[in-house]
Amino acid sequence: MLVLGIESSCDETGASVVRDGRYLLSNVVASQIEIHNRYGGVVPEVASRQQIAAIIPVVETALAQASCSWEDLDAISATYGPGLAGSLLVGLTVGKTLALARNKPFLGVNHLEAHMYANWLRNEPAPVEAVAESAKRDQPGDPLFPLICLVISGAHSEIVLVRDHGDYQLLGRTRDDAAGEALDKVSRVLGLGYPGGPAIQRMAQQAEDAYVAQKKTVKKARNAYRLPRAWLRGTYDFSFSGVKTAMLHLAEGATDAARTLQNGKPATQYTRYTRMGEQAAQEGAPDVALLASGFQEAIVDVLAVKTRMAAQEYQVKQVILAGGVAANLSLRARMRQELDPLGIRLSYPSIDFCTDNAAMIASAAFFHLSLGEHHGMELDVQPGLSLPFRK
Ligand code: KG4
Numbered sequence: 001m002l003v004l005g006i007e008s009s010c011d012e013t014g015a016s017v018v019r020d021g022r023y024l025l026s027n028v029v030a031s032q033i034e035i036h037n038r039y040g041g042v043v044p045e046v047a048s049r050q051q052i053a054a055i056i057p058v059v060e061t062a063l064a065q066a067s068c069s070w071e072d073l074d075a076i077s078a079t080y081g082p083g084l085a086g087s088l089l090v091g092l093t094v095g096k097t098l099a100l101a102r103n104k105p106f107l108g109v110n111h112l113e114a115h116m117y118a119n120w121l122r123n124e125p126a127p128v129e130a131v132a133e134s135a136k137r138d139q140p141g142d143p144l145f146p147l148i149c150l151v152i153s154g155a156h157s158e159i160v161l162v163r164d165h166g167d168y169q170l171l172g173r174t175r176d177d178a179a180g181e182a183l184d185k186v187s188r189v190l191g192l193g194y195p196g197g198p199a200i201q202r203m204a205q206q207a208e209d210a211y212v213a214q215k216k217t218v219k220k221a222r223n224a225y226r227l228p229r230a231w232l233r234g235t236y237d238f239s240f241s242g243v244k245t246a247m248l249h250l251a252e253g254a255t256d257a258a259r260t261l262q263n264g265k266p267a268t269q270y271t272r273y274t275r276m277g278e279q280a281a282q283e284g285a286p287d288v289a290l291l292a293s294g295f296q297e298a299i300v301d302v303l304a305v306k307t308r309m310a311a312q313e314y315q316v317k318q319v320i321l322a323g324g325v326a327a328n329l330s331l332r333a334r335m336r337q338e339l340d341p342l343g344i345r346l347s348y349p350s351i352d353f354c355t356d357n358a359a360m361i362a363s364a365a366f367f368h369l370s371l372g373e374h375h376g377m378e379l380d381v382q383p384g385l386s387l388p389f390r391k
C-alpha cells in the first residue's frame, strides 16, 4: 500500500510517500526554523502563512522524488491534530482536497500517534519481492507489543503503555511544562536560540568536552548548581516547571544578586546560585555550557528513570521513544544504561524521524487504513487532540 502523508502541525511542512507503513520512497521537509529563530519561538500567524507558501511545492517534490504518479497512490493522509490550528488547517485542507479530486481514500492522522509510528519506519529500501508479505500489520523487526512509549514532543511528555496497535493506556503525563517546552524556554533565556533542545545538547557537549580535555568530569562541576528534580513519587507524572524556574533564576542571578546587595538586603538564593556558577566557571568550563549540561541532565534523569520504572512494573520487553526530544543523544544513552541491564529492548527513530516529518504520518495512516478505516471530508482540525486513551 502506497500512502502519501502530509504534515503541517507546527513550523515544518512535510510530505512523504511510504510503502506499507515502513519503507520510505520520499520524504520532503521544509523547515521554518530560520524564520522563527528571530523571535525565539514559533509565531503561529507566521507559521500558517509559511505553510501555505510551502505546501504545494513540498507535495509535488515528494511525489516526484518517489517517482510516483497520483494513480500509484492508494491513499492520502494528513495530520489533523494536535498542533497550531492555522498550520493544521493548511495540510488537512490540502490532503482532503487532493483525496477528493483524485478519488482516493483519506485518513486524518493523530500527530502524537504518528510520532510513535516513526519507530516502524526502516532505514532500508523496500523489498522488491513479496509485496503482499510486507503489507502485513506485524513484521519481524517491528517494535513488540506490549511496550512502553515515552512521548516527548514540544508540548507533550507522557508515559504510555501500548498493548497493541491503537490500544493506549496513559500512565503519566506532565503536570506543567513538557520537557521540550522547558528546553525551548531555557534555551531562549540562555541566549542559545530556537529550537532549544538541539542548542542545549550542543552546549552541554561543549562543557563535557572541556572537562574531558582537563581530565575532569563535568558531573562534579554541574552538581554545584543542585538543580531540582521533581520525582512525584508513586506516580508516572512529570513536572519540569521547577527545574525550569531554577534555571531562569540562575540565568538572571547575576543582575538580581547585584540589585539585592545594592539595596543592602540579605543575599537571596540568587546570590548563592551565582557564586556557585562563578566557582564552576573558574574550574574551566564556560558557564552557560555547564548550565546547559546540568539542565539537560536534570531532565534526562527524570525521563529515563520513570520510563524504566514503568517498563519494569508493566513487564514489557520493549521501550520506544517518540517525538522531537527523542533526538537527544544524552537521553538515548541514559535510557540504554537504564534498560540494558534488565534485558529490555530500546528503540528510537533515526534523528530525522524524531522531529516533525510526514513519513511518520504516512506510517500511522497505513496501520489505520489496513483496518479499512478512513475519514470523510467533514473531518476538522483538532488543535487539542490527545492520544485515544482507553478509559
Ligand atoms: O516533535 P517535535 O518536532 O514537534 C512537536 O510535535 O512538538 O518536538 C519539538 C521539540 C522541541 O521542544 C525541540 O527543542 C525538541 O523537540 N528537540 C530536542 C532535540 N531536537 C529537537 N530536544 C532535545 N534534544 C534534541 N536533540
Ligand code: ZN
Pocket: 111, 115, 153, 154, 323, 324, 355, 356
Ligand atoms: Zn511533533
